[in-house]
Amino acid sequence: MKRITCFTRPMAGFFWLLGVLVAGPAGAIEIDGQTVPLNHVTAEACKDCHEEIYKQWRGSMHANSTAFNDPIHNAFYRRVVGDPTAEGVLKKGKLPVCLQCHVPNAAVDQTSKTDALPAYVEGVNCVACHALTSYEGIRTPDGKLRLGLLSYGRGDTLGGPMGFIEEEAEDAIAGLDETENPHLAPTKGAYMPLDGRPRLFRTSDACLGCHDQRNNFHGVPLCQTGNEYTMGESRVPCQTCHMSVTNGVADHSMGGGHSMAMLRRSMVLDVTVETRGDTVTASVFMENLQPHSMPTGAPFRNIFVKVTALDADGEPLWTNFETHPATEDPKAYMHLVLLDENGQPTLPPKAHSAGDDSRLKPYEQRTLTYDIPAAGVAAVRAELFYNLLWPSLQQAMAGKIPDELVTPQRFMFAEARL
Ligand code: HEC
Ligand code: HEC
Ligand code: HEC
Numbered sequence: 009m010k011r012i013t014c015f016t017r018p019m020a021g022f023f024w025l026l027g028v029l030v031a032g033p034a035g036a037i038e039i040d041g042q043t044v045p046l047n048h049v050t051a052e053a054c055k056d057c058h059e060e061i062y063k064q065w066r067g068s069m070h071a072n073s074t075a076f077n078d079p080i081h082n083a084f085y086r087r088v089v090g091d092p093t094a095e096g097v098l099k100k101g102k103l104p105v106c107l108q109c110h111v112p113n114a115a116v117d118q119t120s121k122t123d124a125l126p127a128y129v130e131g132v133n134c135v136a137c138h139a140l141t142s143y144e145g146i147r148t149p150d151g152k153l154r155l156g157l158l159s160y161g162r163g164d165t166l167g168g169p170m171g172f173i174e175e176e177a178e179d180a181i182a183g184l185d186e187t188e189n190p191h192l193a194p195t196k197g198a199y200m201p202l203d204g205r206p207r208l209f210r211t212s213d214a215c216l217g218c219h220d221q222r223n224n225f226h227g228v229p230l231c232q233t234g235n236e237y238t239m240g241e242s243r244v245p246c247q248t249c250h251m252s253v254t255n256g257v258a259d260h261s262m263g264g265g266h267s268m269a270m271l272r273r274s275m276v277l278d279v280t281v282e283t284r285g286d287t288v289t290a291s292v293f294m295e296n297l298q299p300h301s302m303p304t305g306a307p308f309r310n311i312f313v314k315v316t317a318l319d320a321d322g323e324p325l326w327t328n329f330e331t332h333p334a335t336e337d338p339k340a341y342m343h344l345v346l347l348d349e350n351g352q353p354t355l356p357p358k359a360h361s362a363g364d365d366s367r368l369k370p371y372e373q374r375t376l377t378y379d380i381p382a383a384g385v386a387a388v389r390a391e392l393f394y395n396l397l398w399p400s401l402q403q404a405m406a407g408k409i410p411d412e413l414v415t416p417q418r419f420m421f422a423e424a425r426l
């Protein structure tokens with residue numbers, strides 16, 4: 009316990025005692041000499057010392073997970089739940105479950121007025137993760153789902169992957185001007201005790217409470233990254249890919265479908281060609297390198313492959329579809345279908361069952377073959393496109409949210425010359 013350290017240091021002990029005696033609500037730390045509940049602490053309190061991590065996090069979807077910063081979430085939240093700035097919004101008599109993952113700091117305070125504090129608007133901010141103490145799983149003992157924060161234990165101090173060794177920290181701090189590490193002693197009025205919680209922070213447990221799965225209000229599973237990961241039987245934790253070391257720290261930009269750099273590294277795409285008589289047979293090989301589906305996450309994520317035969321001047325002679333593969337070449341469109349009561353495709357909130365799931369399974373290899381008239385063909389090109397939204401949603405939201413969110417993004421290509 010870091011508090012012991014404080015008692016060994018007269019000043020530190022004094023400040024700590026002061027904190028407890030003056031206000032000291034459970035779950036609080038000190039900033040500028042004021043006691044602040046942990047879930048009201050903004051990333052600004054960490055920024056000056058953890059500059060690189062702050063920058064990475066700032067650009068991540070975690071920092072943009074609320075209705076105020078994520079236009080897609082905003083659209084769905086308003087439609088399914090209500091006004092994100094209103095107090096007393098309930099869903100099935102409870103605080104909307106969305107907040108347990110998208111606005112965790114408001115969920116702690118049991119409020120639906122998610123613009124009330126800067127620490128709410130920050131969404132999944134530093135303390136949303138670093139206040140967690142344990143992962144209890146997303147099922148209660150009687151089998152009910154408890155999602156997001158509800159699946160975690162939370163404490164009144166910060167936690168990290170390793171913590172500090174007291175004696176060494178004492179030495180290190182002795183050489184400093186006492187302003188360097190507020191996790192060990194009050195420095196410049198800030199005191200943010202921190203201990204090591206390696207079983208949580210070094211493993212997928214740090215992620216699965218929010219990323220395992222989520223059902224809609226009819227009990228239909230929407231996001232299922234956790235189930236997919238179990239199916240993939242990987243022992244590589246999420247952090248290995250999503251928090252690789254960047255500029256000397258564990259990368260907090262945690263890229264996914266919004267990150268071109270991550271998308272480019274998700275799969276193998278290759279094309280081979282064989283000519284027999286007047287036909288070129290093109291084999292488009294895809295391998296999912298991830299321990300979860302490709303695409304994973306929100307049910308409307310989808311990918312498709314476009315195949316083009318080109319002449320010697322690079323002019324297209326043949327393509328596998330004109331407008332969209334959904335009807336013209338269904339095997340080239342990898343997506344999840346959700347069905348309403350009548351078995352018709354529908355939106356996530358209205359789904360009563362899951363239909364076909366043609367996304368690439370964890371580590372799946374898949375080859376699509378095409379017979380193309382050989383006359384004039386000099387090369388065959390395959391291109392993979394990622395879509396945050398289904399085509400119907402892209403159309404419905406076009407003009408209302410930024411263009412790049414409704415436009416297919418080409419993230420990979422491969423070409424074979426004849
Ligand atoms: C006054 C400077 C300062 C501030 C402010 C600060 N930290 Fe730190 N923090 C440090 C130092 C120094 C270390 C140890 C060296 C390092 O890891 O960079 C550290 C380490 C950490 C670690 C790694 C611990 C481990 O287990 O390896 C975490 C996590 C952390 N800080 C979180 C936070 C959070 C969250 C905030 C904001 C609420 C914050 N820090 C604010 C100085 C600061
Ligand atoms: C407190 C809940 C919570 C925890 C814990 C959490 N996440 Fe997230 N994460 C979210 C939410 C909410 C979003 C979606 C934000 C949005 O798109 O509006 C998200 C988005 C993401 C994305 C998608 C980015 C994109 O481009 O769409 C990735 C990747 C991700 N998280 C990885 C992780 C990893 C890895 C961990 C564990 C180290 C983790 N998350 C822990 C809630 C959480
Ligand atoms: C989605 C959850 C999540 C959020 C949000 C988050 N962290 Fe972390 N952080 C982690 C995890 C998990 C690790 C451990 C990574 C590992 O060691 O594998 C970590 C590690 C760290 C470390 C140690 C890094 C190193 O390379 O030694 C520091 C310092 C830190 N976080 C500070 C912060 C600060 C500051 C913020 C906000 C700007 C923040 N974290 C936001 C989950 C989170």
Ligand code: HEC
Pocket residue numbers: 212215216219233234237244245246247248249250263264265266270271273274297298299300301302303304305306309
């Ligand atoms: C081998 C590397 C690897 C591992 C391990 C891994 N991922 Fe991913 N993940 C990726 C790549 C690459 C992407 C981008 C392509 C995509 O969307 O699937 C991604 C995408 C995501 C997304 C984005 C979904 C969206 O809607 O934008 C989420 C969420 C996610 N991963 C969560 C996790 C979680 C949780 C774990 C651990 C249980 C994990 N990942 C383990 C490589 C990995």
Ligand code: HEC
Pocket residue numbers: 078080081082084085088089104105106107108109110155156217218219221222231233304305306396
């Ligand atoms: C168990 C945690 C959890 C709950 C509960 C949850 N979400 Fe999410 N949501 C996520 C995560 C994680 C992502 C991003 C990664 C992914 O695609 O899986 C996400 C992504 C989204 C996206 C896509 C955002 C984008 O940028 O494309 C929308 C929209 C969304 N959620 C709406 C909602 C709504 C509305 C609710 C409540 C009815 C809700 N979510 C409840 C975890 C959750």
